[in-house]
Amino acid sequence: MADNTFDAIVVGSGISGGWAAKELCEKGLKVLLLERGGPHEHIKDYKTATKSIWELPHRGYTTNEQRKKYPVIHRGWAAQEEVMDAWANEEDAPYTEVKPFTWWRSYRFGGRSILWGRQSYRWSQMDFEANAKDGIAIPWPVNYNDIAPWYDHVEKFAGISGSPQGLSHLPDGQFMPPFELNVVEKDVAARIKEQFKGQRHLFIGRVANITQPHYERPGCQYRARCWEGCQFGGYFSTQSSTYPAALKTGNLTVRPYSLVSQVLYDKETKKARGVEVLDTETNQAYEFNSKIVFLCASALNSAWILMRSATDIWPEGLGSSSGELGHNVMDHHYNLGASGRIEGYDDKYYYGRRPTGFYIPRFVNMGTDKRDYLRGFGYQGSASRTGWGREIAELNIGGEFKDALSEPGNWRIGATGFGEILPHHDNKISLDKNKKDKWGLPVLSMDAELKENEMKMRKDIVAELKAMLEASGVKDIHTSDSGHAMGHGIHEMGTARMGNDPKTSVLNKWNQVWDAPNVFVTDGAFMTSSACQNPSLTYMAFTARAANYAVEELKKQNL
Amino acid sequence: MDRRELLKMVALLTGGAVIGSEFFLSGCTAGGKAELGFTPGNIALLDEVGETILPATSSPGAKAAQVGEFMKVYVTDCYPQASQDAFIKGINDLDADCKKLHSKSFMDCTPEQRHEFLLSLEKQSKEFNTGPQEEDKKNRAELKAKNKEYDFVAKPRHYYTMMKQLTLLGFFTSKVGATQALRHIPVPGKYDGAYSYKKGDKAWAE
Numbered sequence: 001m002a003d004n005t006f007d008a009i010v011v012g013s014g015i016s017g018g019w020a021a022k023e024l025c026e027k028g029l030k031v032l033l034l035e036r037g038g039p040h041e042h043i044k045d046y047k048t049a050t051k052s053i054w055e056l057p058h059r060g061y062t063t064n065e066q067r068k069k070y071p072v073i074h075r076g077w078a079a080q081e082e083v084m085d086a087w088a089n090e091e092d093a094p095y096t097e098v099k100p101f102t103w104w105r106s107y108r109f110g111g112r113s114i115l116w117g118r119q120s121y122r123w124s125q126m127d128f129e130a131n132a133k134d135g136i137a138i139p140w141p142v143n144y145n146d147i148a149p150w151y152d153h154v155e156k157f158a159g160i161s162g163s164p165q166g167l168s169h170l171p172d173g174q175f176m177p178p179f180e181l182n183v184v185e186k187d188v189a190a191r192i193k194e195q196f197k198g199q200r201h202l203f204i205g206r207v208a209n210i211t212q213p214h215y216e217r218p219g220c221q222y223r224a225r226c227w228e229g230c231q232f233g234g235y236f237s238t239q240s241s242t243y244p245a246a247l248k249t250g251n252l253t254v255r256p257y258s259l260v261s262q263v264l265y266d267k268e269t270k271k272a273r274g275v276e277v278l279d280t281e282t283n284q285a286y287e288f289n290s291k292i293v294f295l296c297a298s299a300l301n302s303a304w305i306l307m308r309s310a311t312d313i314w315p316e317g318l319g320s321s322s323g324e325l326g327h328n329v330m331d332h333h334y335n336l337g338a339s340g341r342i343e344g345y346d347d348k349y350y351y352g353r354r355p356t357g358f359y360i361p362r363f364v365n366m367g368t369d370k371r372d373y374l375r376g377f378g379y380q381g382s383a384s385r386t387g388w389g390r391e392i393a394e395l396n397i398g399g400e401f402k403d404a405l406s407e408p409g410n411w412r413i414g415a416t417g418f419g420e421i422l423p424h425h426d427n428k429i430s431l432d433k434n435k436k437d438k439w440g441l442p443v444l445s446m447d448a449e450l451k452e453n454e455m456k457m458r459k460d461i462v463a464e465l466k467a468m469l470e471a472s473g474v475k476d477i478h479t480s481d482s483g484h485a486m487g488h489g490i491h492e493m494g495t496a497r498m499g500n501d502p503k504t505s506v507l508n509k510w511n512q513v514w515d516a517p518n519v520f521v522t523d524g525a526f527m528t529s530s531a532c533q534n535p536s537l538t539y540m541a542f543t544a545r546a547a548n549y550a551v552e553e554l555k556k557q558n559l
Numbered sequence: 560m561d562r563r564e565l566l567k568m569v570a571l572l573t574g575g576a577v578i579g580s581e582f583f584l585s586g587c588t589a590g591g592k593a594e595l596g597f598t599p600g601n602i603a604l605l606d607e608v609g610e611t612i613l614p615a616t617s618s619p620g621a622k623a624a625q626v627g628e629f630m631k632v633y634v635t636d637c638y639p640q641a642s643q644d645a646f647i648k649g650i651n652d653l654d655a656d657c658k659k660l661h662s663k664s665f666m667d668c669t670p671e672q673r674h675e676f677l678l679s680l681e682k683q684s685k686e687f688n689t690g691p692q693e694e695d696k697k698n699r700a701e702l703k704a705k706n707k708e709y710d711f712v713a714k715p716r717h718y719y720t721m722m723k724q725l726t727l728l729g730f731f732t733s734k735v736g737a738t739q740a741l742r743h744i745p746v747p748g749k750y751d752g753a754y755s756y757k758k759g760d761k762a763w764a765e
Contacts, residue, residue, distance in 0.1 A: 052734070052745065053765065059629075059732040063636040064591040075709035100706045182752030222747040349756035352747035353765065387762055388731040388741070396681045397723075398674060402613040402620070405731070406740045408762040485706050 006032040006253070008550075009275055009290040011260045011305065014111025015536050016523040016543045017296035018242030019154070023547035024294070025251040029554075032288055033246070034258040036280060036297075037088075037107035040114070042239035046229030048082040056081045075102050076488060078115075082228050086115055092438040100485035101446035103300065103492070109256060110238040111298070112490070115227045118208040118235050118355065119380065120160045121533035122151050122171045126366070131529050134374055137328065137423040138499045140528045141509035144171070150541035157245075158236040158540065159214045161356075162206030170361040170533070177211045178204045183348045184383040184411050185358050188472045192360075195471040200363045205356035205380060208236035208537075216244065224353035235355065257281045261441060263293055263318055263519055265310035271518045271559070272309075272318075278439055292518045292550050292559055296543065299524035300329075300429055303495035304444055306506075306513070306521075307431050319496055319506040319513045319521075326430055328423035328497055329448040330530040332489035336458055338465045339414025340477035342383065349385060349408060357382030360415065360468075362532055364460065373456040374422065377532050379465060381415025413474055417461035420532040422453050423494055427486070448486040458484075491535050493524030511546040518559045520546045591640045595631075601650050602627035604666060608653070609726040611673045618739040621730045629729035630722070642715040649718020656680070677719070684717035691716055737764035 007029035010020045021033045039045070053059055062070075062079045073079045073087045088105035095103060106112050125144040132139035148171070155174040164172040181189060181204050189202035209220045210233075217233030217240055226235050233240040246252040258277045264287065266273045274289035295302040303326050307317035319325045362376035363369065386409030395401040427448035435443045450458075462479045469477050486492075499505025502514035507526050513519040522543035524535060553559045609621030609630075634646050657665045660679060661672050668676065691714035702708045715721070730736040737743045743764040 050745075052743070053732045053737060054734045057632055058637055059633075059728060061633070061637055064639070065636075068590060180750055180752045185752070222750050223745070346758075347756055349754045349760070350750070350752050351754040352744075352750035354750050385762070388727060397612045397677050399614050399616040402618075402740065403616050405727075406618065406761050407759070408756070482708060483703055483706055 004287060005274075005289045006030045007290060007554075008032070008292045008294065009034065009288055010294045010296060011275065012036075012111060012295070012297035012301070012523065013109050013113075013238055013243075013254070014106075014296065014298060014523070015113045015116065015236075015238070016539045017111070017294070018113060018238035018246070019540050019543040020294040020296055020520075020522060020547055021252060022242040022246040023544050024551065025246040025249040027547070027551045028249075028251065029551065030251050031246070031253065032290065033252060033254045034260055034275070034277060034288075035109050035111075035254065035256045036259040037109065037111075037256065039256050040109040040229075040239070042233075042243075043229070043231045046231060047085070049225060049228040049231055051082075072102055073104065075485070076104070078104060082225075083115065086227075093443070094435065094437065095443045096432040096435055096445035098445055098447035099449045101448060102485045102488040103446070104487070104490045105298070109254070110243075113237040114229055114239065116208075116237075116536060117490075117534065118226065119359070119534040120155075120158075120162070120173075120206050120208045120537040121359075121361075121378075122173055123147070123531055123533060123538055124169045124171055126169045127529070127531040127533075130375065130531070131423075136374070136529070137425075138497070138501070138504050138528060141498055141500045141505075146509075147538075147541050147545065150545040151537065153544050154537065154540040158208050158241060158537075159210035159217070160206055160208055160537070161211045163203055165201060165203055167201065167361060169366060173206070175206070176214075179207065179209070179211065179354050179356050180204060181358060182350050182383055184342055184345055184413060188342075188383065188413060188474075189358070191472040192468055196363075196468070200360065200468065202358050202360050205359045207356040209234050209355040210236075215241075217241070220355060222352035222354065224355050226355050258286075259439065259441075260297065260305055261285070261308060263295075263305060263309040263516070264289075265313070265318055265516060267313065270516065272516050278441075280439065283439065291554060292520065294543075294547070294550075295519065295521045295525070296523045299492045299495050299527075300444055302521050302523055302525045303429060304431070306496060308441075310516070314515070318519070319515055321515055322502060322504055322506055324425070324497060324504060325506050326495050327425050327428045328494040328528075329427040329429060329446075329486065329492065330421045330423055330494040330527065331486050332418045332491045332530060332532060332534075333421055333450055333454050333458065333484040334416050334418050334489055335484050336462055336481035337379070337381070337414060337416035338462060338469055338477055338479040339381075339412055340469050340474035342411040342413055342474055345411050354382075358415070364464070371457075371460060373453045373460070375420040375453070375457070375532065377417045377419035377457060377461050379415040379417050379461075381413065383411055383413035385409055385411050413469065415465055417458075417465065418489070418532050418534070419454060419457045419461055421530050422451065423497070423529055424448075424451060427451075429495060446486065450484060450486070454484075491524065491530070493527040493530060493535060496521050496525035497528045498526045499528060510549045511542060518550075520550060522546050591635075591638055591643050593635070595635050595643055595647055597631040597635070602631060604650065604653070605630050605722065607666065607673065608677070608722050609730065611670070611677050612723055612726045613730050614670075619735045621726050624730045624733035624735040626726050626729035626733070629733070630725045633725055633729070634721075639712050642713070642721065645715035646718060646721050649721065652718055653722075656683075680717075680719040684719045687717040688720060690714075731764070 013035040088107040162175040163178040220234035309318035360379040364376040388405040432445035496506035498507040605627035609626035613621040741764040
């Protein structure tokens, strides 16, 4: 085998790319894993993970200089001192906003698998049927039963903790023992069950943090500092899980600083023959060849690569023959919710820091429930006692004030909603040929926004949460909606959707590009609708399924 | 979402706490000066202001946590320029205001006089802050209408408010504050959601 020839090339080392590399390596393929950023080694490179808050000069907050360098990251809660190194350099890699778009990128090995929120929920048949039933966009080309065994497969390896609930619209999975609700959350859960006659459910979030040792990973130590990287392998990341498994096969080669600038398409065979890589340190271009290519560069960047590929045949890029490449951008909308005070429980506190809170799954537009909008939303939240940032009545300064703040305050409970975003053809991204990145490549231009369905849903998200909190005896409820720019949910998806018809979709039901069947796209780009559950677990399942299929097809010499 | 993210969101949702929402929200457009000329005298003064707000009790106070030095770092590196200017001016205003009440500088006052003076500033600062708070509200609403709330930069608060906020932040996140005024357990190793609590038990540092 020549130095630059492999069986498979995987582009991107985040959640999807790590899975693709692991599965393909374990099935005996020689795999080249390409990452545009630099290395980020498990444990050794988790620089802040063992530091205490007082060892951070700004105690977790960011500086004026960081604000200037990372303006996009500063639009949300993720601008925190301990993780600023994780985010993509916004000066080197800008993008154009036709409409406000928040794009959270991490260009280093492991990608956002280090930083992710780890909430892991299955989709249900209701979600896979939704487009067909509502006559929205195009139908999904798969059913829940096609994906369920792959959910099993990825859950067993990744390690998902959770409690079975027996809900058909949020199927149970292969769970490790769950984390625990605290005393207040348990009572609120019971009150919600009673007040809403068993139709609404509050339970502990299902999360990719392990509550038992798993493979080489000791497990969660209840520090809740996951996104700094975990020296205990407490949660699923490329570093803790898929990378060591892939490495063990002896079939993996990793190349950092490798920005894939296009898929190389062969007109004769009508397939890809490899990829072109731009070394981000030397600016040198290289070609790598392979039988199959997995694009896992994150939804928008995988679309960007396709847009730049095979343009001599399709001016808008590989996969553009349907006219859908770069269209149907989706996300989950949030930044809204409610919180309030819970009386009592003065003799109760908690010990340890859970890496998850509670989850309230969707309950609208199901069964006989009908709203003036389509689809639905879930909530994530927690109850806790207030800390030193609170006001103390009658005390402003002095010893009594200090001693009062040294004790926990009263209990509060709050949650934020996560709503489904419908696919719209005119919510799109495209190449901005007038703006170049540091390497002289055209950048993406974002033109997407929330539409009427989402705006109606947002009112309901706040109103229903307020009603549930009120029914549970929560006092002084404060509601909020601070708006949502596309991308802010960090669940961007849909830019190369799958479908049954090459005229209306970019990928087939096996995540293969219709126009080049040995190219698979298995990050969020393939999504045909967004549902309201956190999507990473679904990307893992589809990636493992596509990798298995690709190897089968290779064996049959169909690729 | 993790707890940290959630706490931050809940703080945004509730607002109005001692650590105001201006701590969490500051746009990138403001920028700041790199050198503000803090003197050792300024730091000593800020330590004493901090100690008056959070004095040593059964646990050490703000001075032991070196909140003056922390304020210098935070104001220099993190404050938008308008708030930087207001803070530096505030250091001088503080002495002038103190002289009006006690006819001597803050450093020359007894702990009781310092306490009395800062209490007078509590009231004064609340009245002063209604102006910038109103402006903030208006500016935020305008930016929100454009879906650009992230460009919001808070107007400077009364110098005393800034000093008090930084005292609280600097103290409770310091080693002294987190391990002696609060309880700090770096690796809890387990979770108990109904842990018993009795009055006087300290809060967790994180």
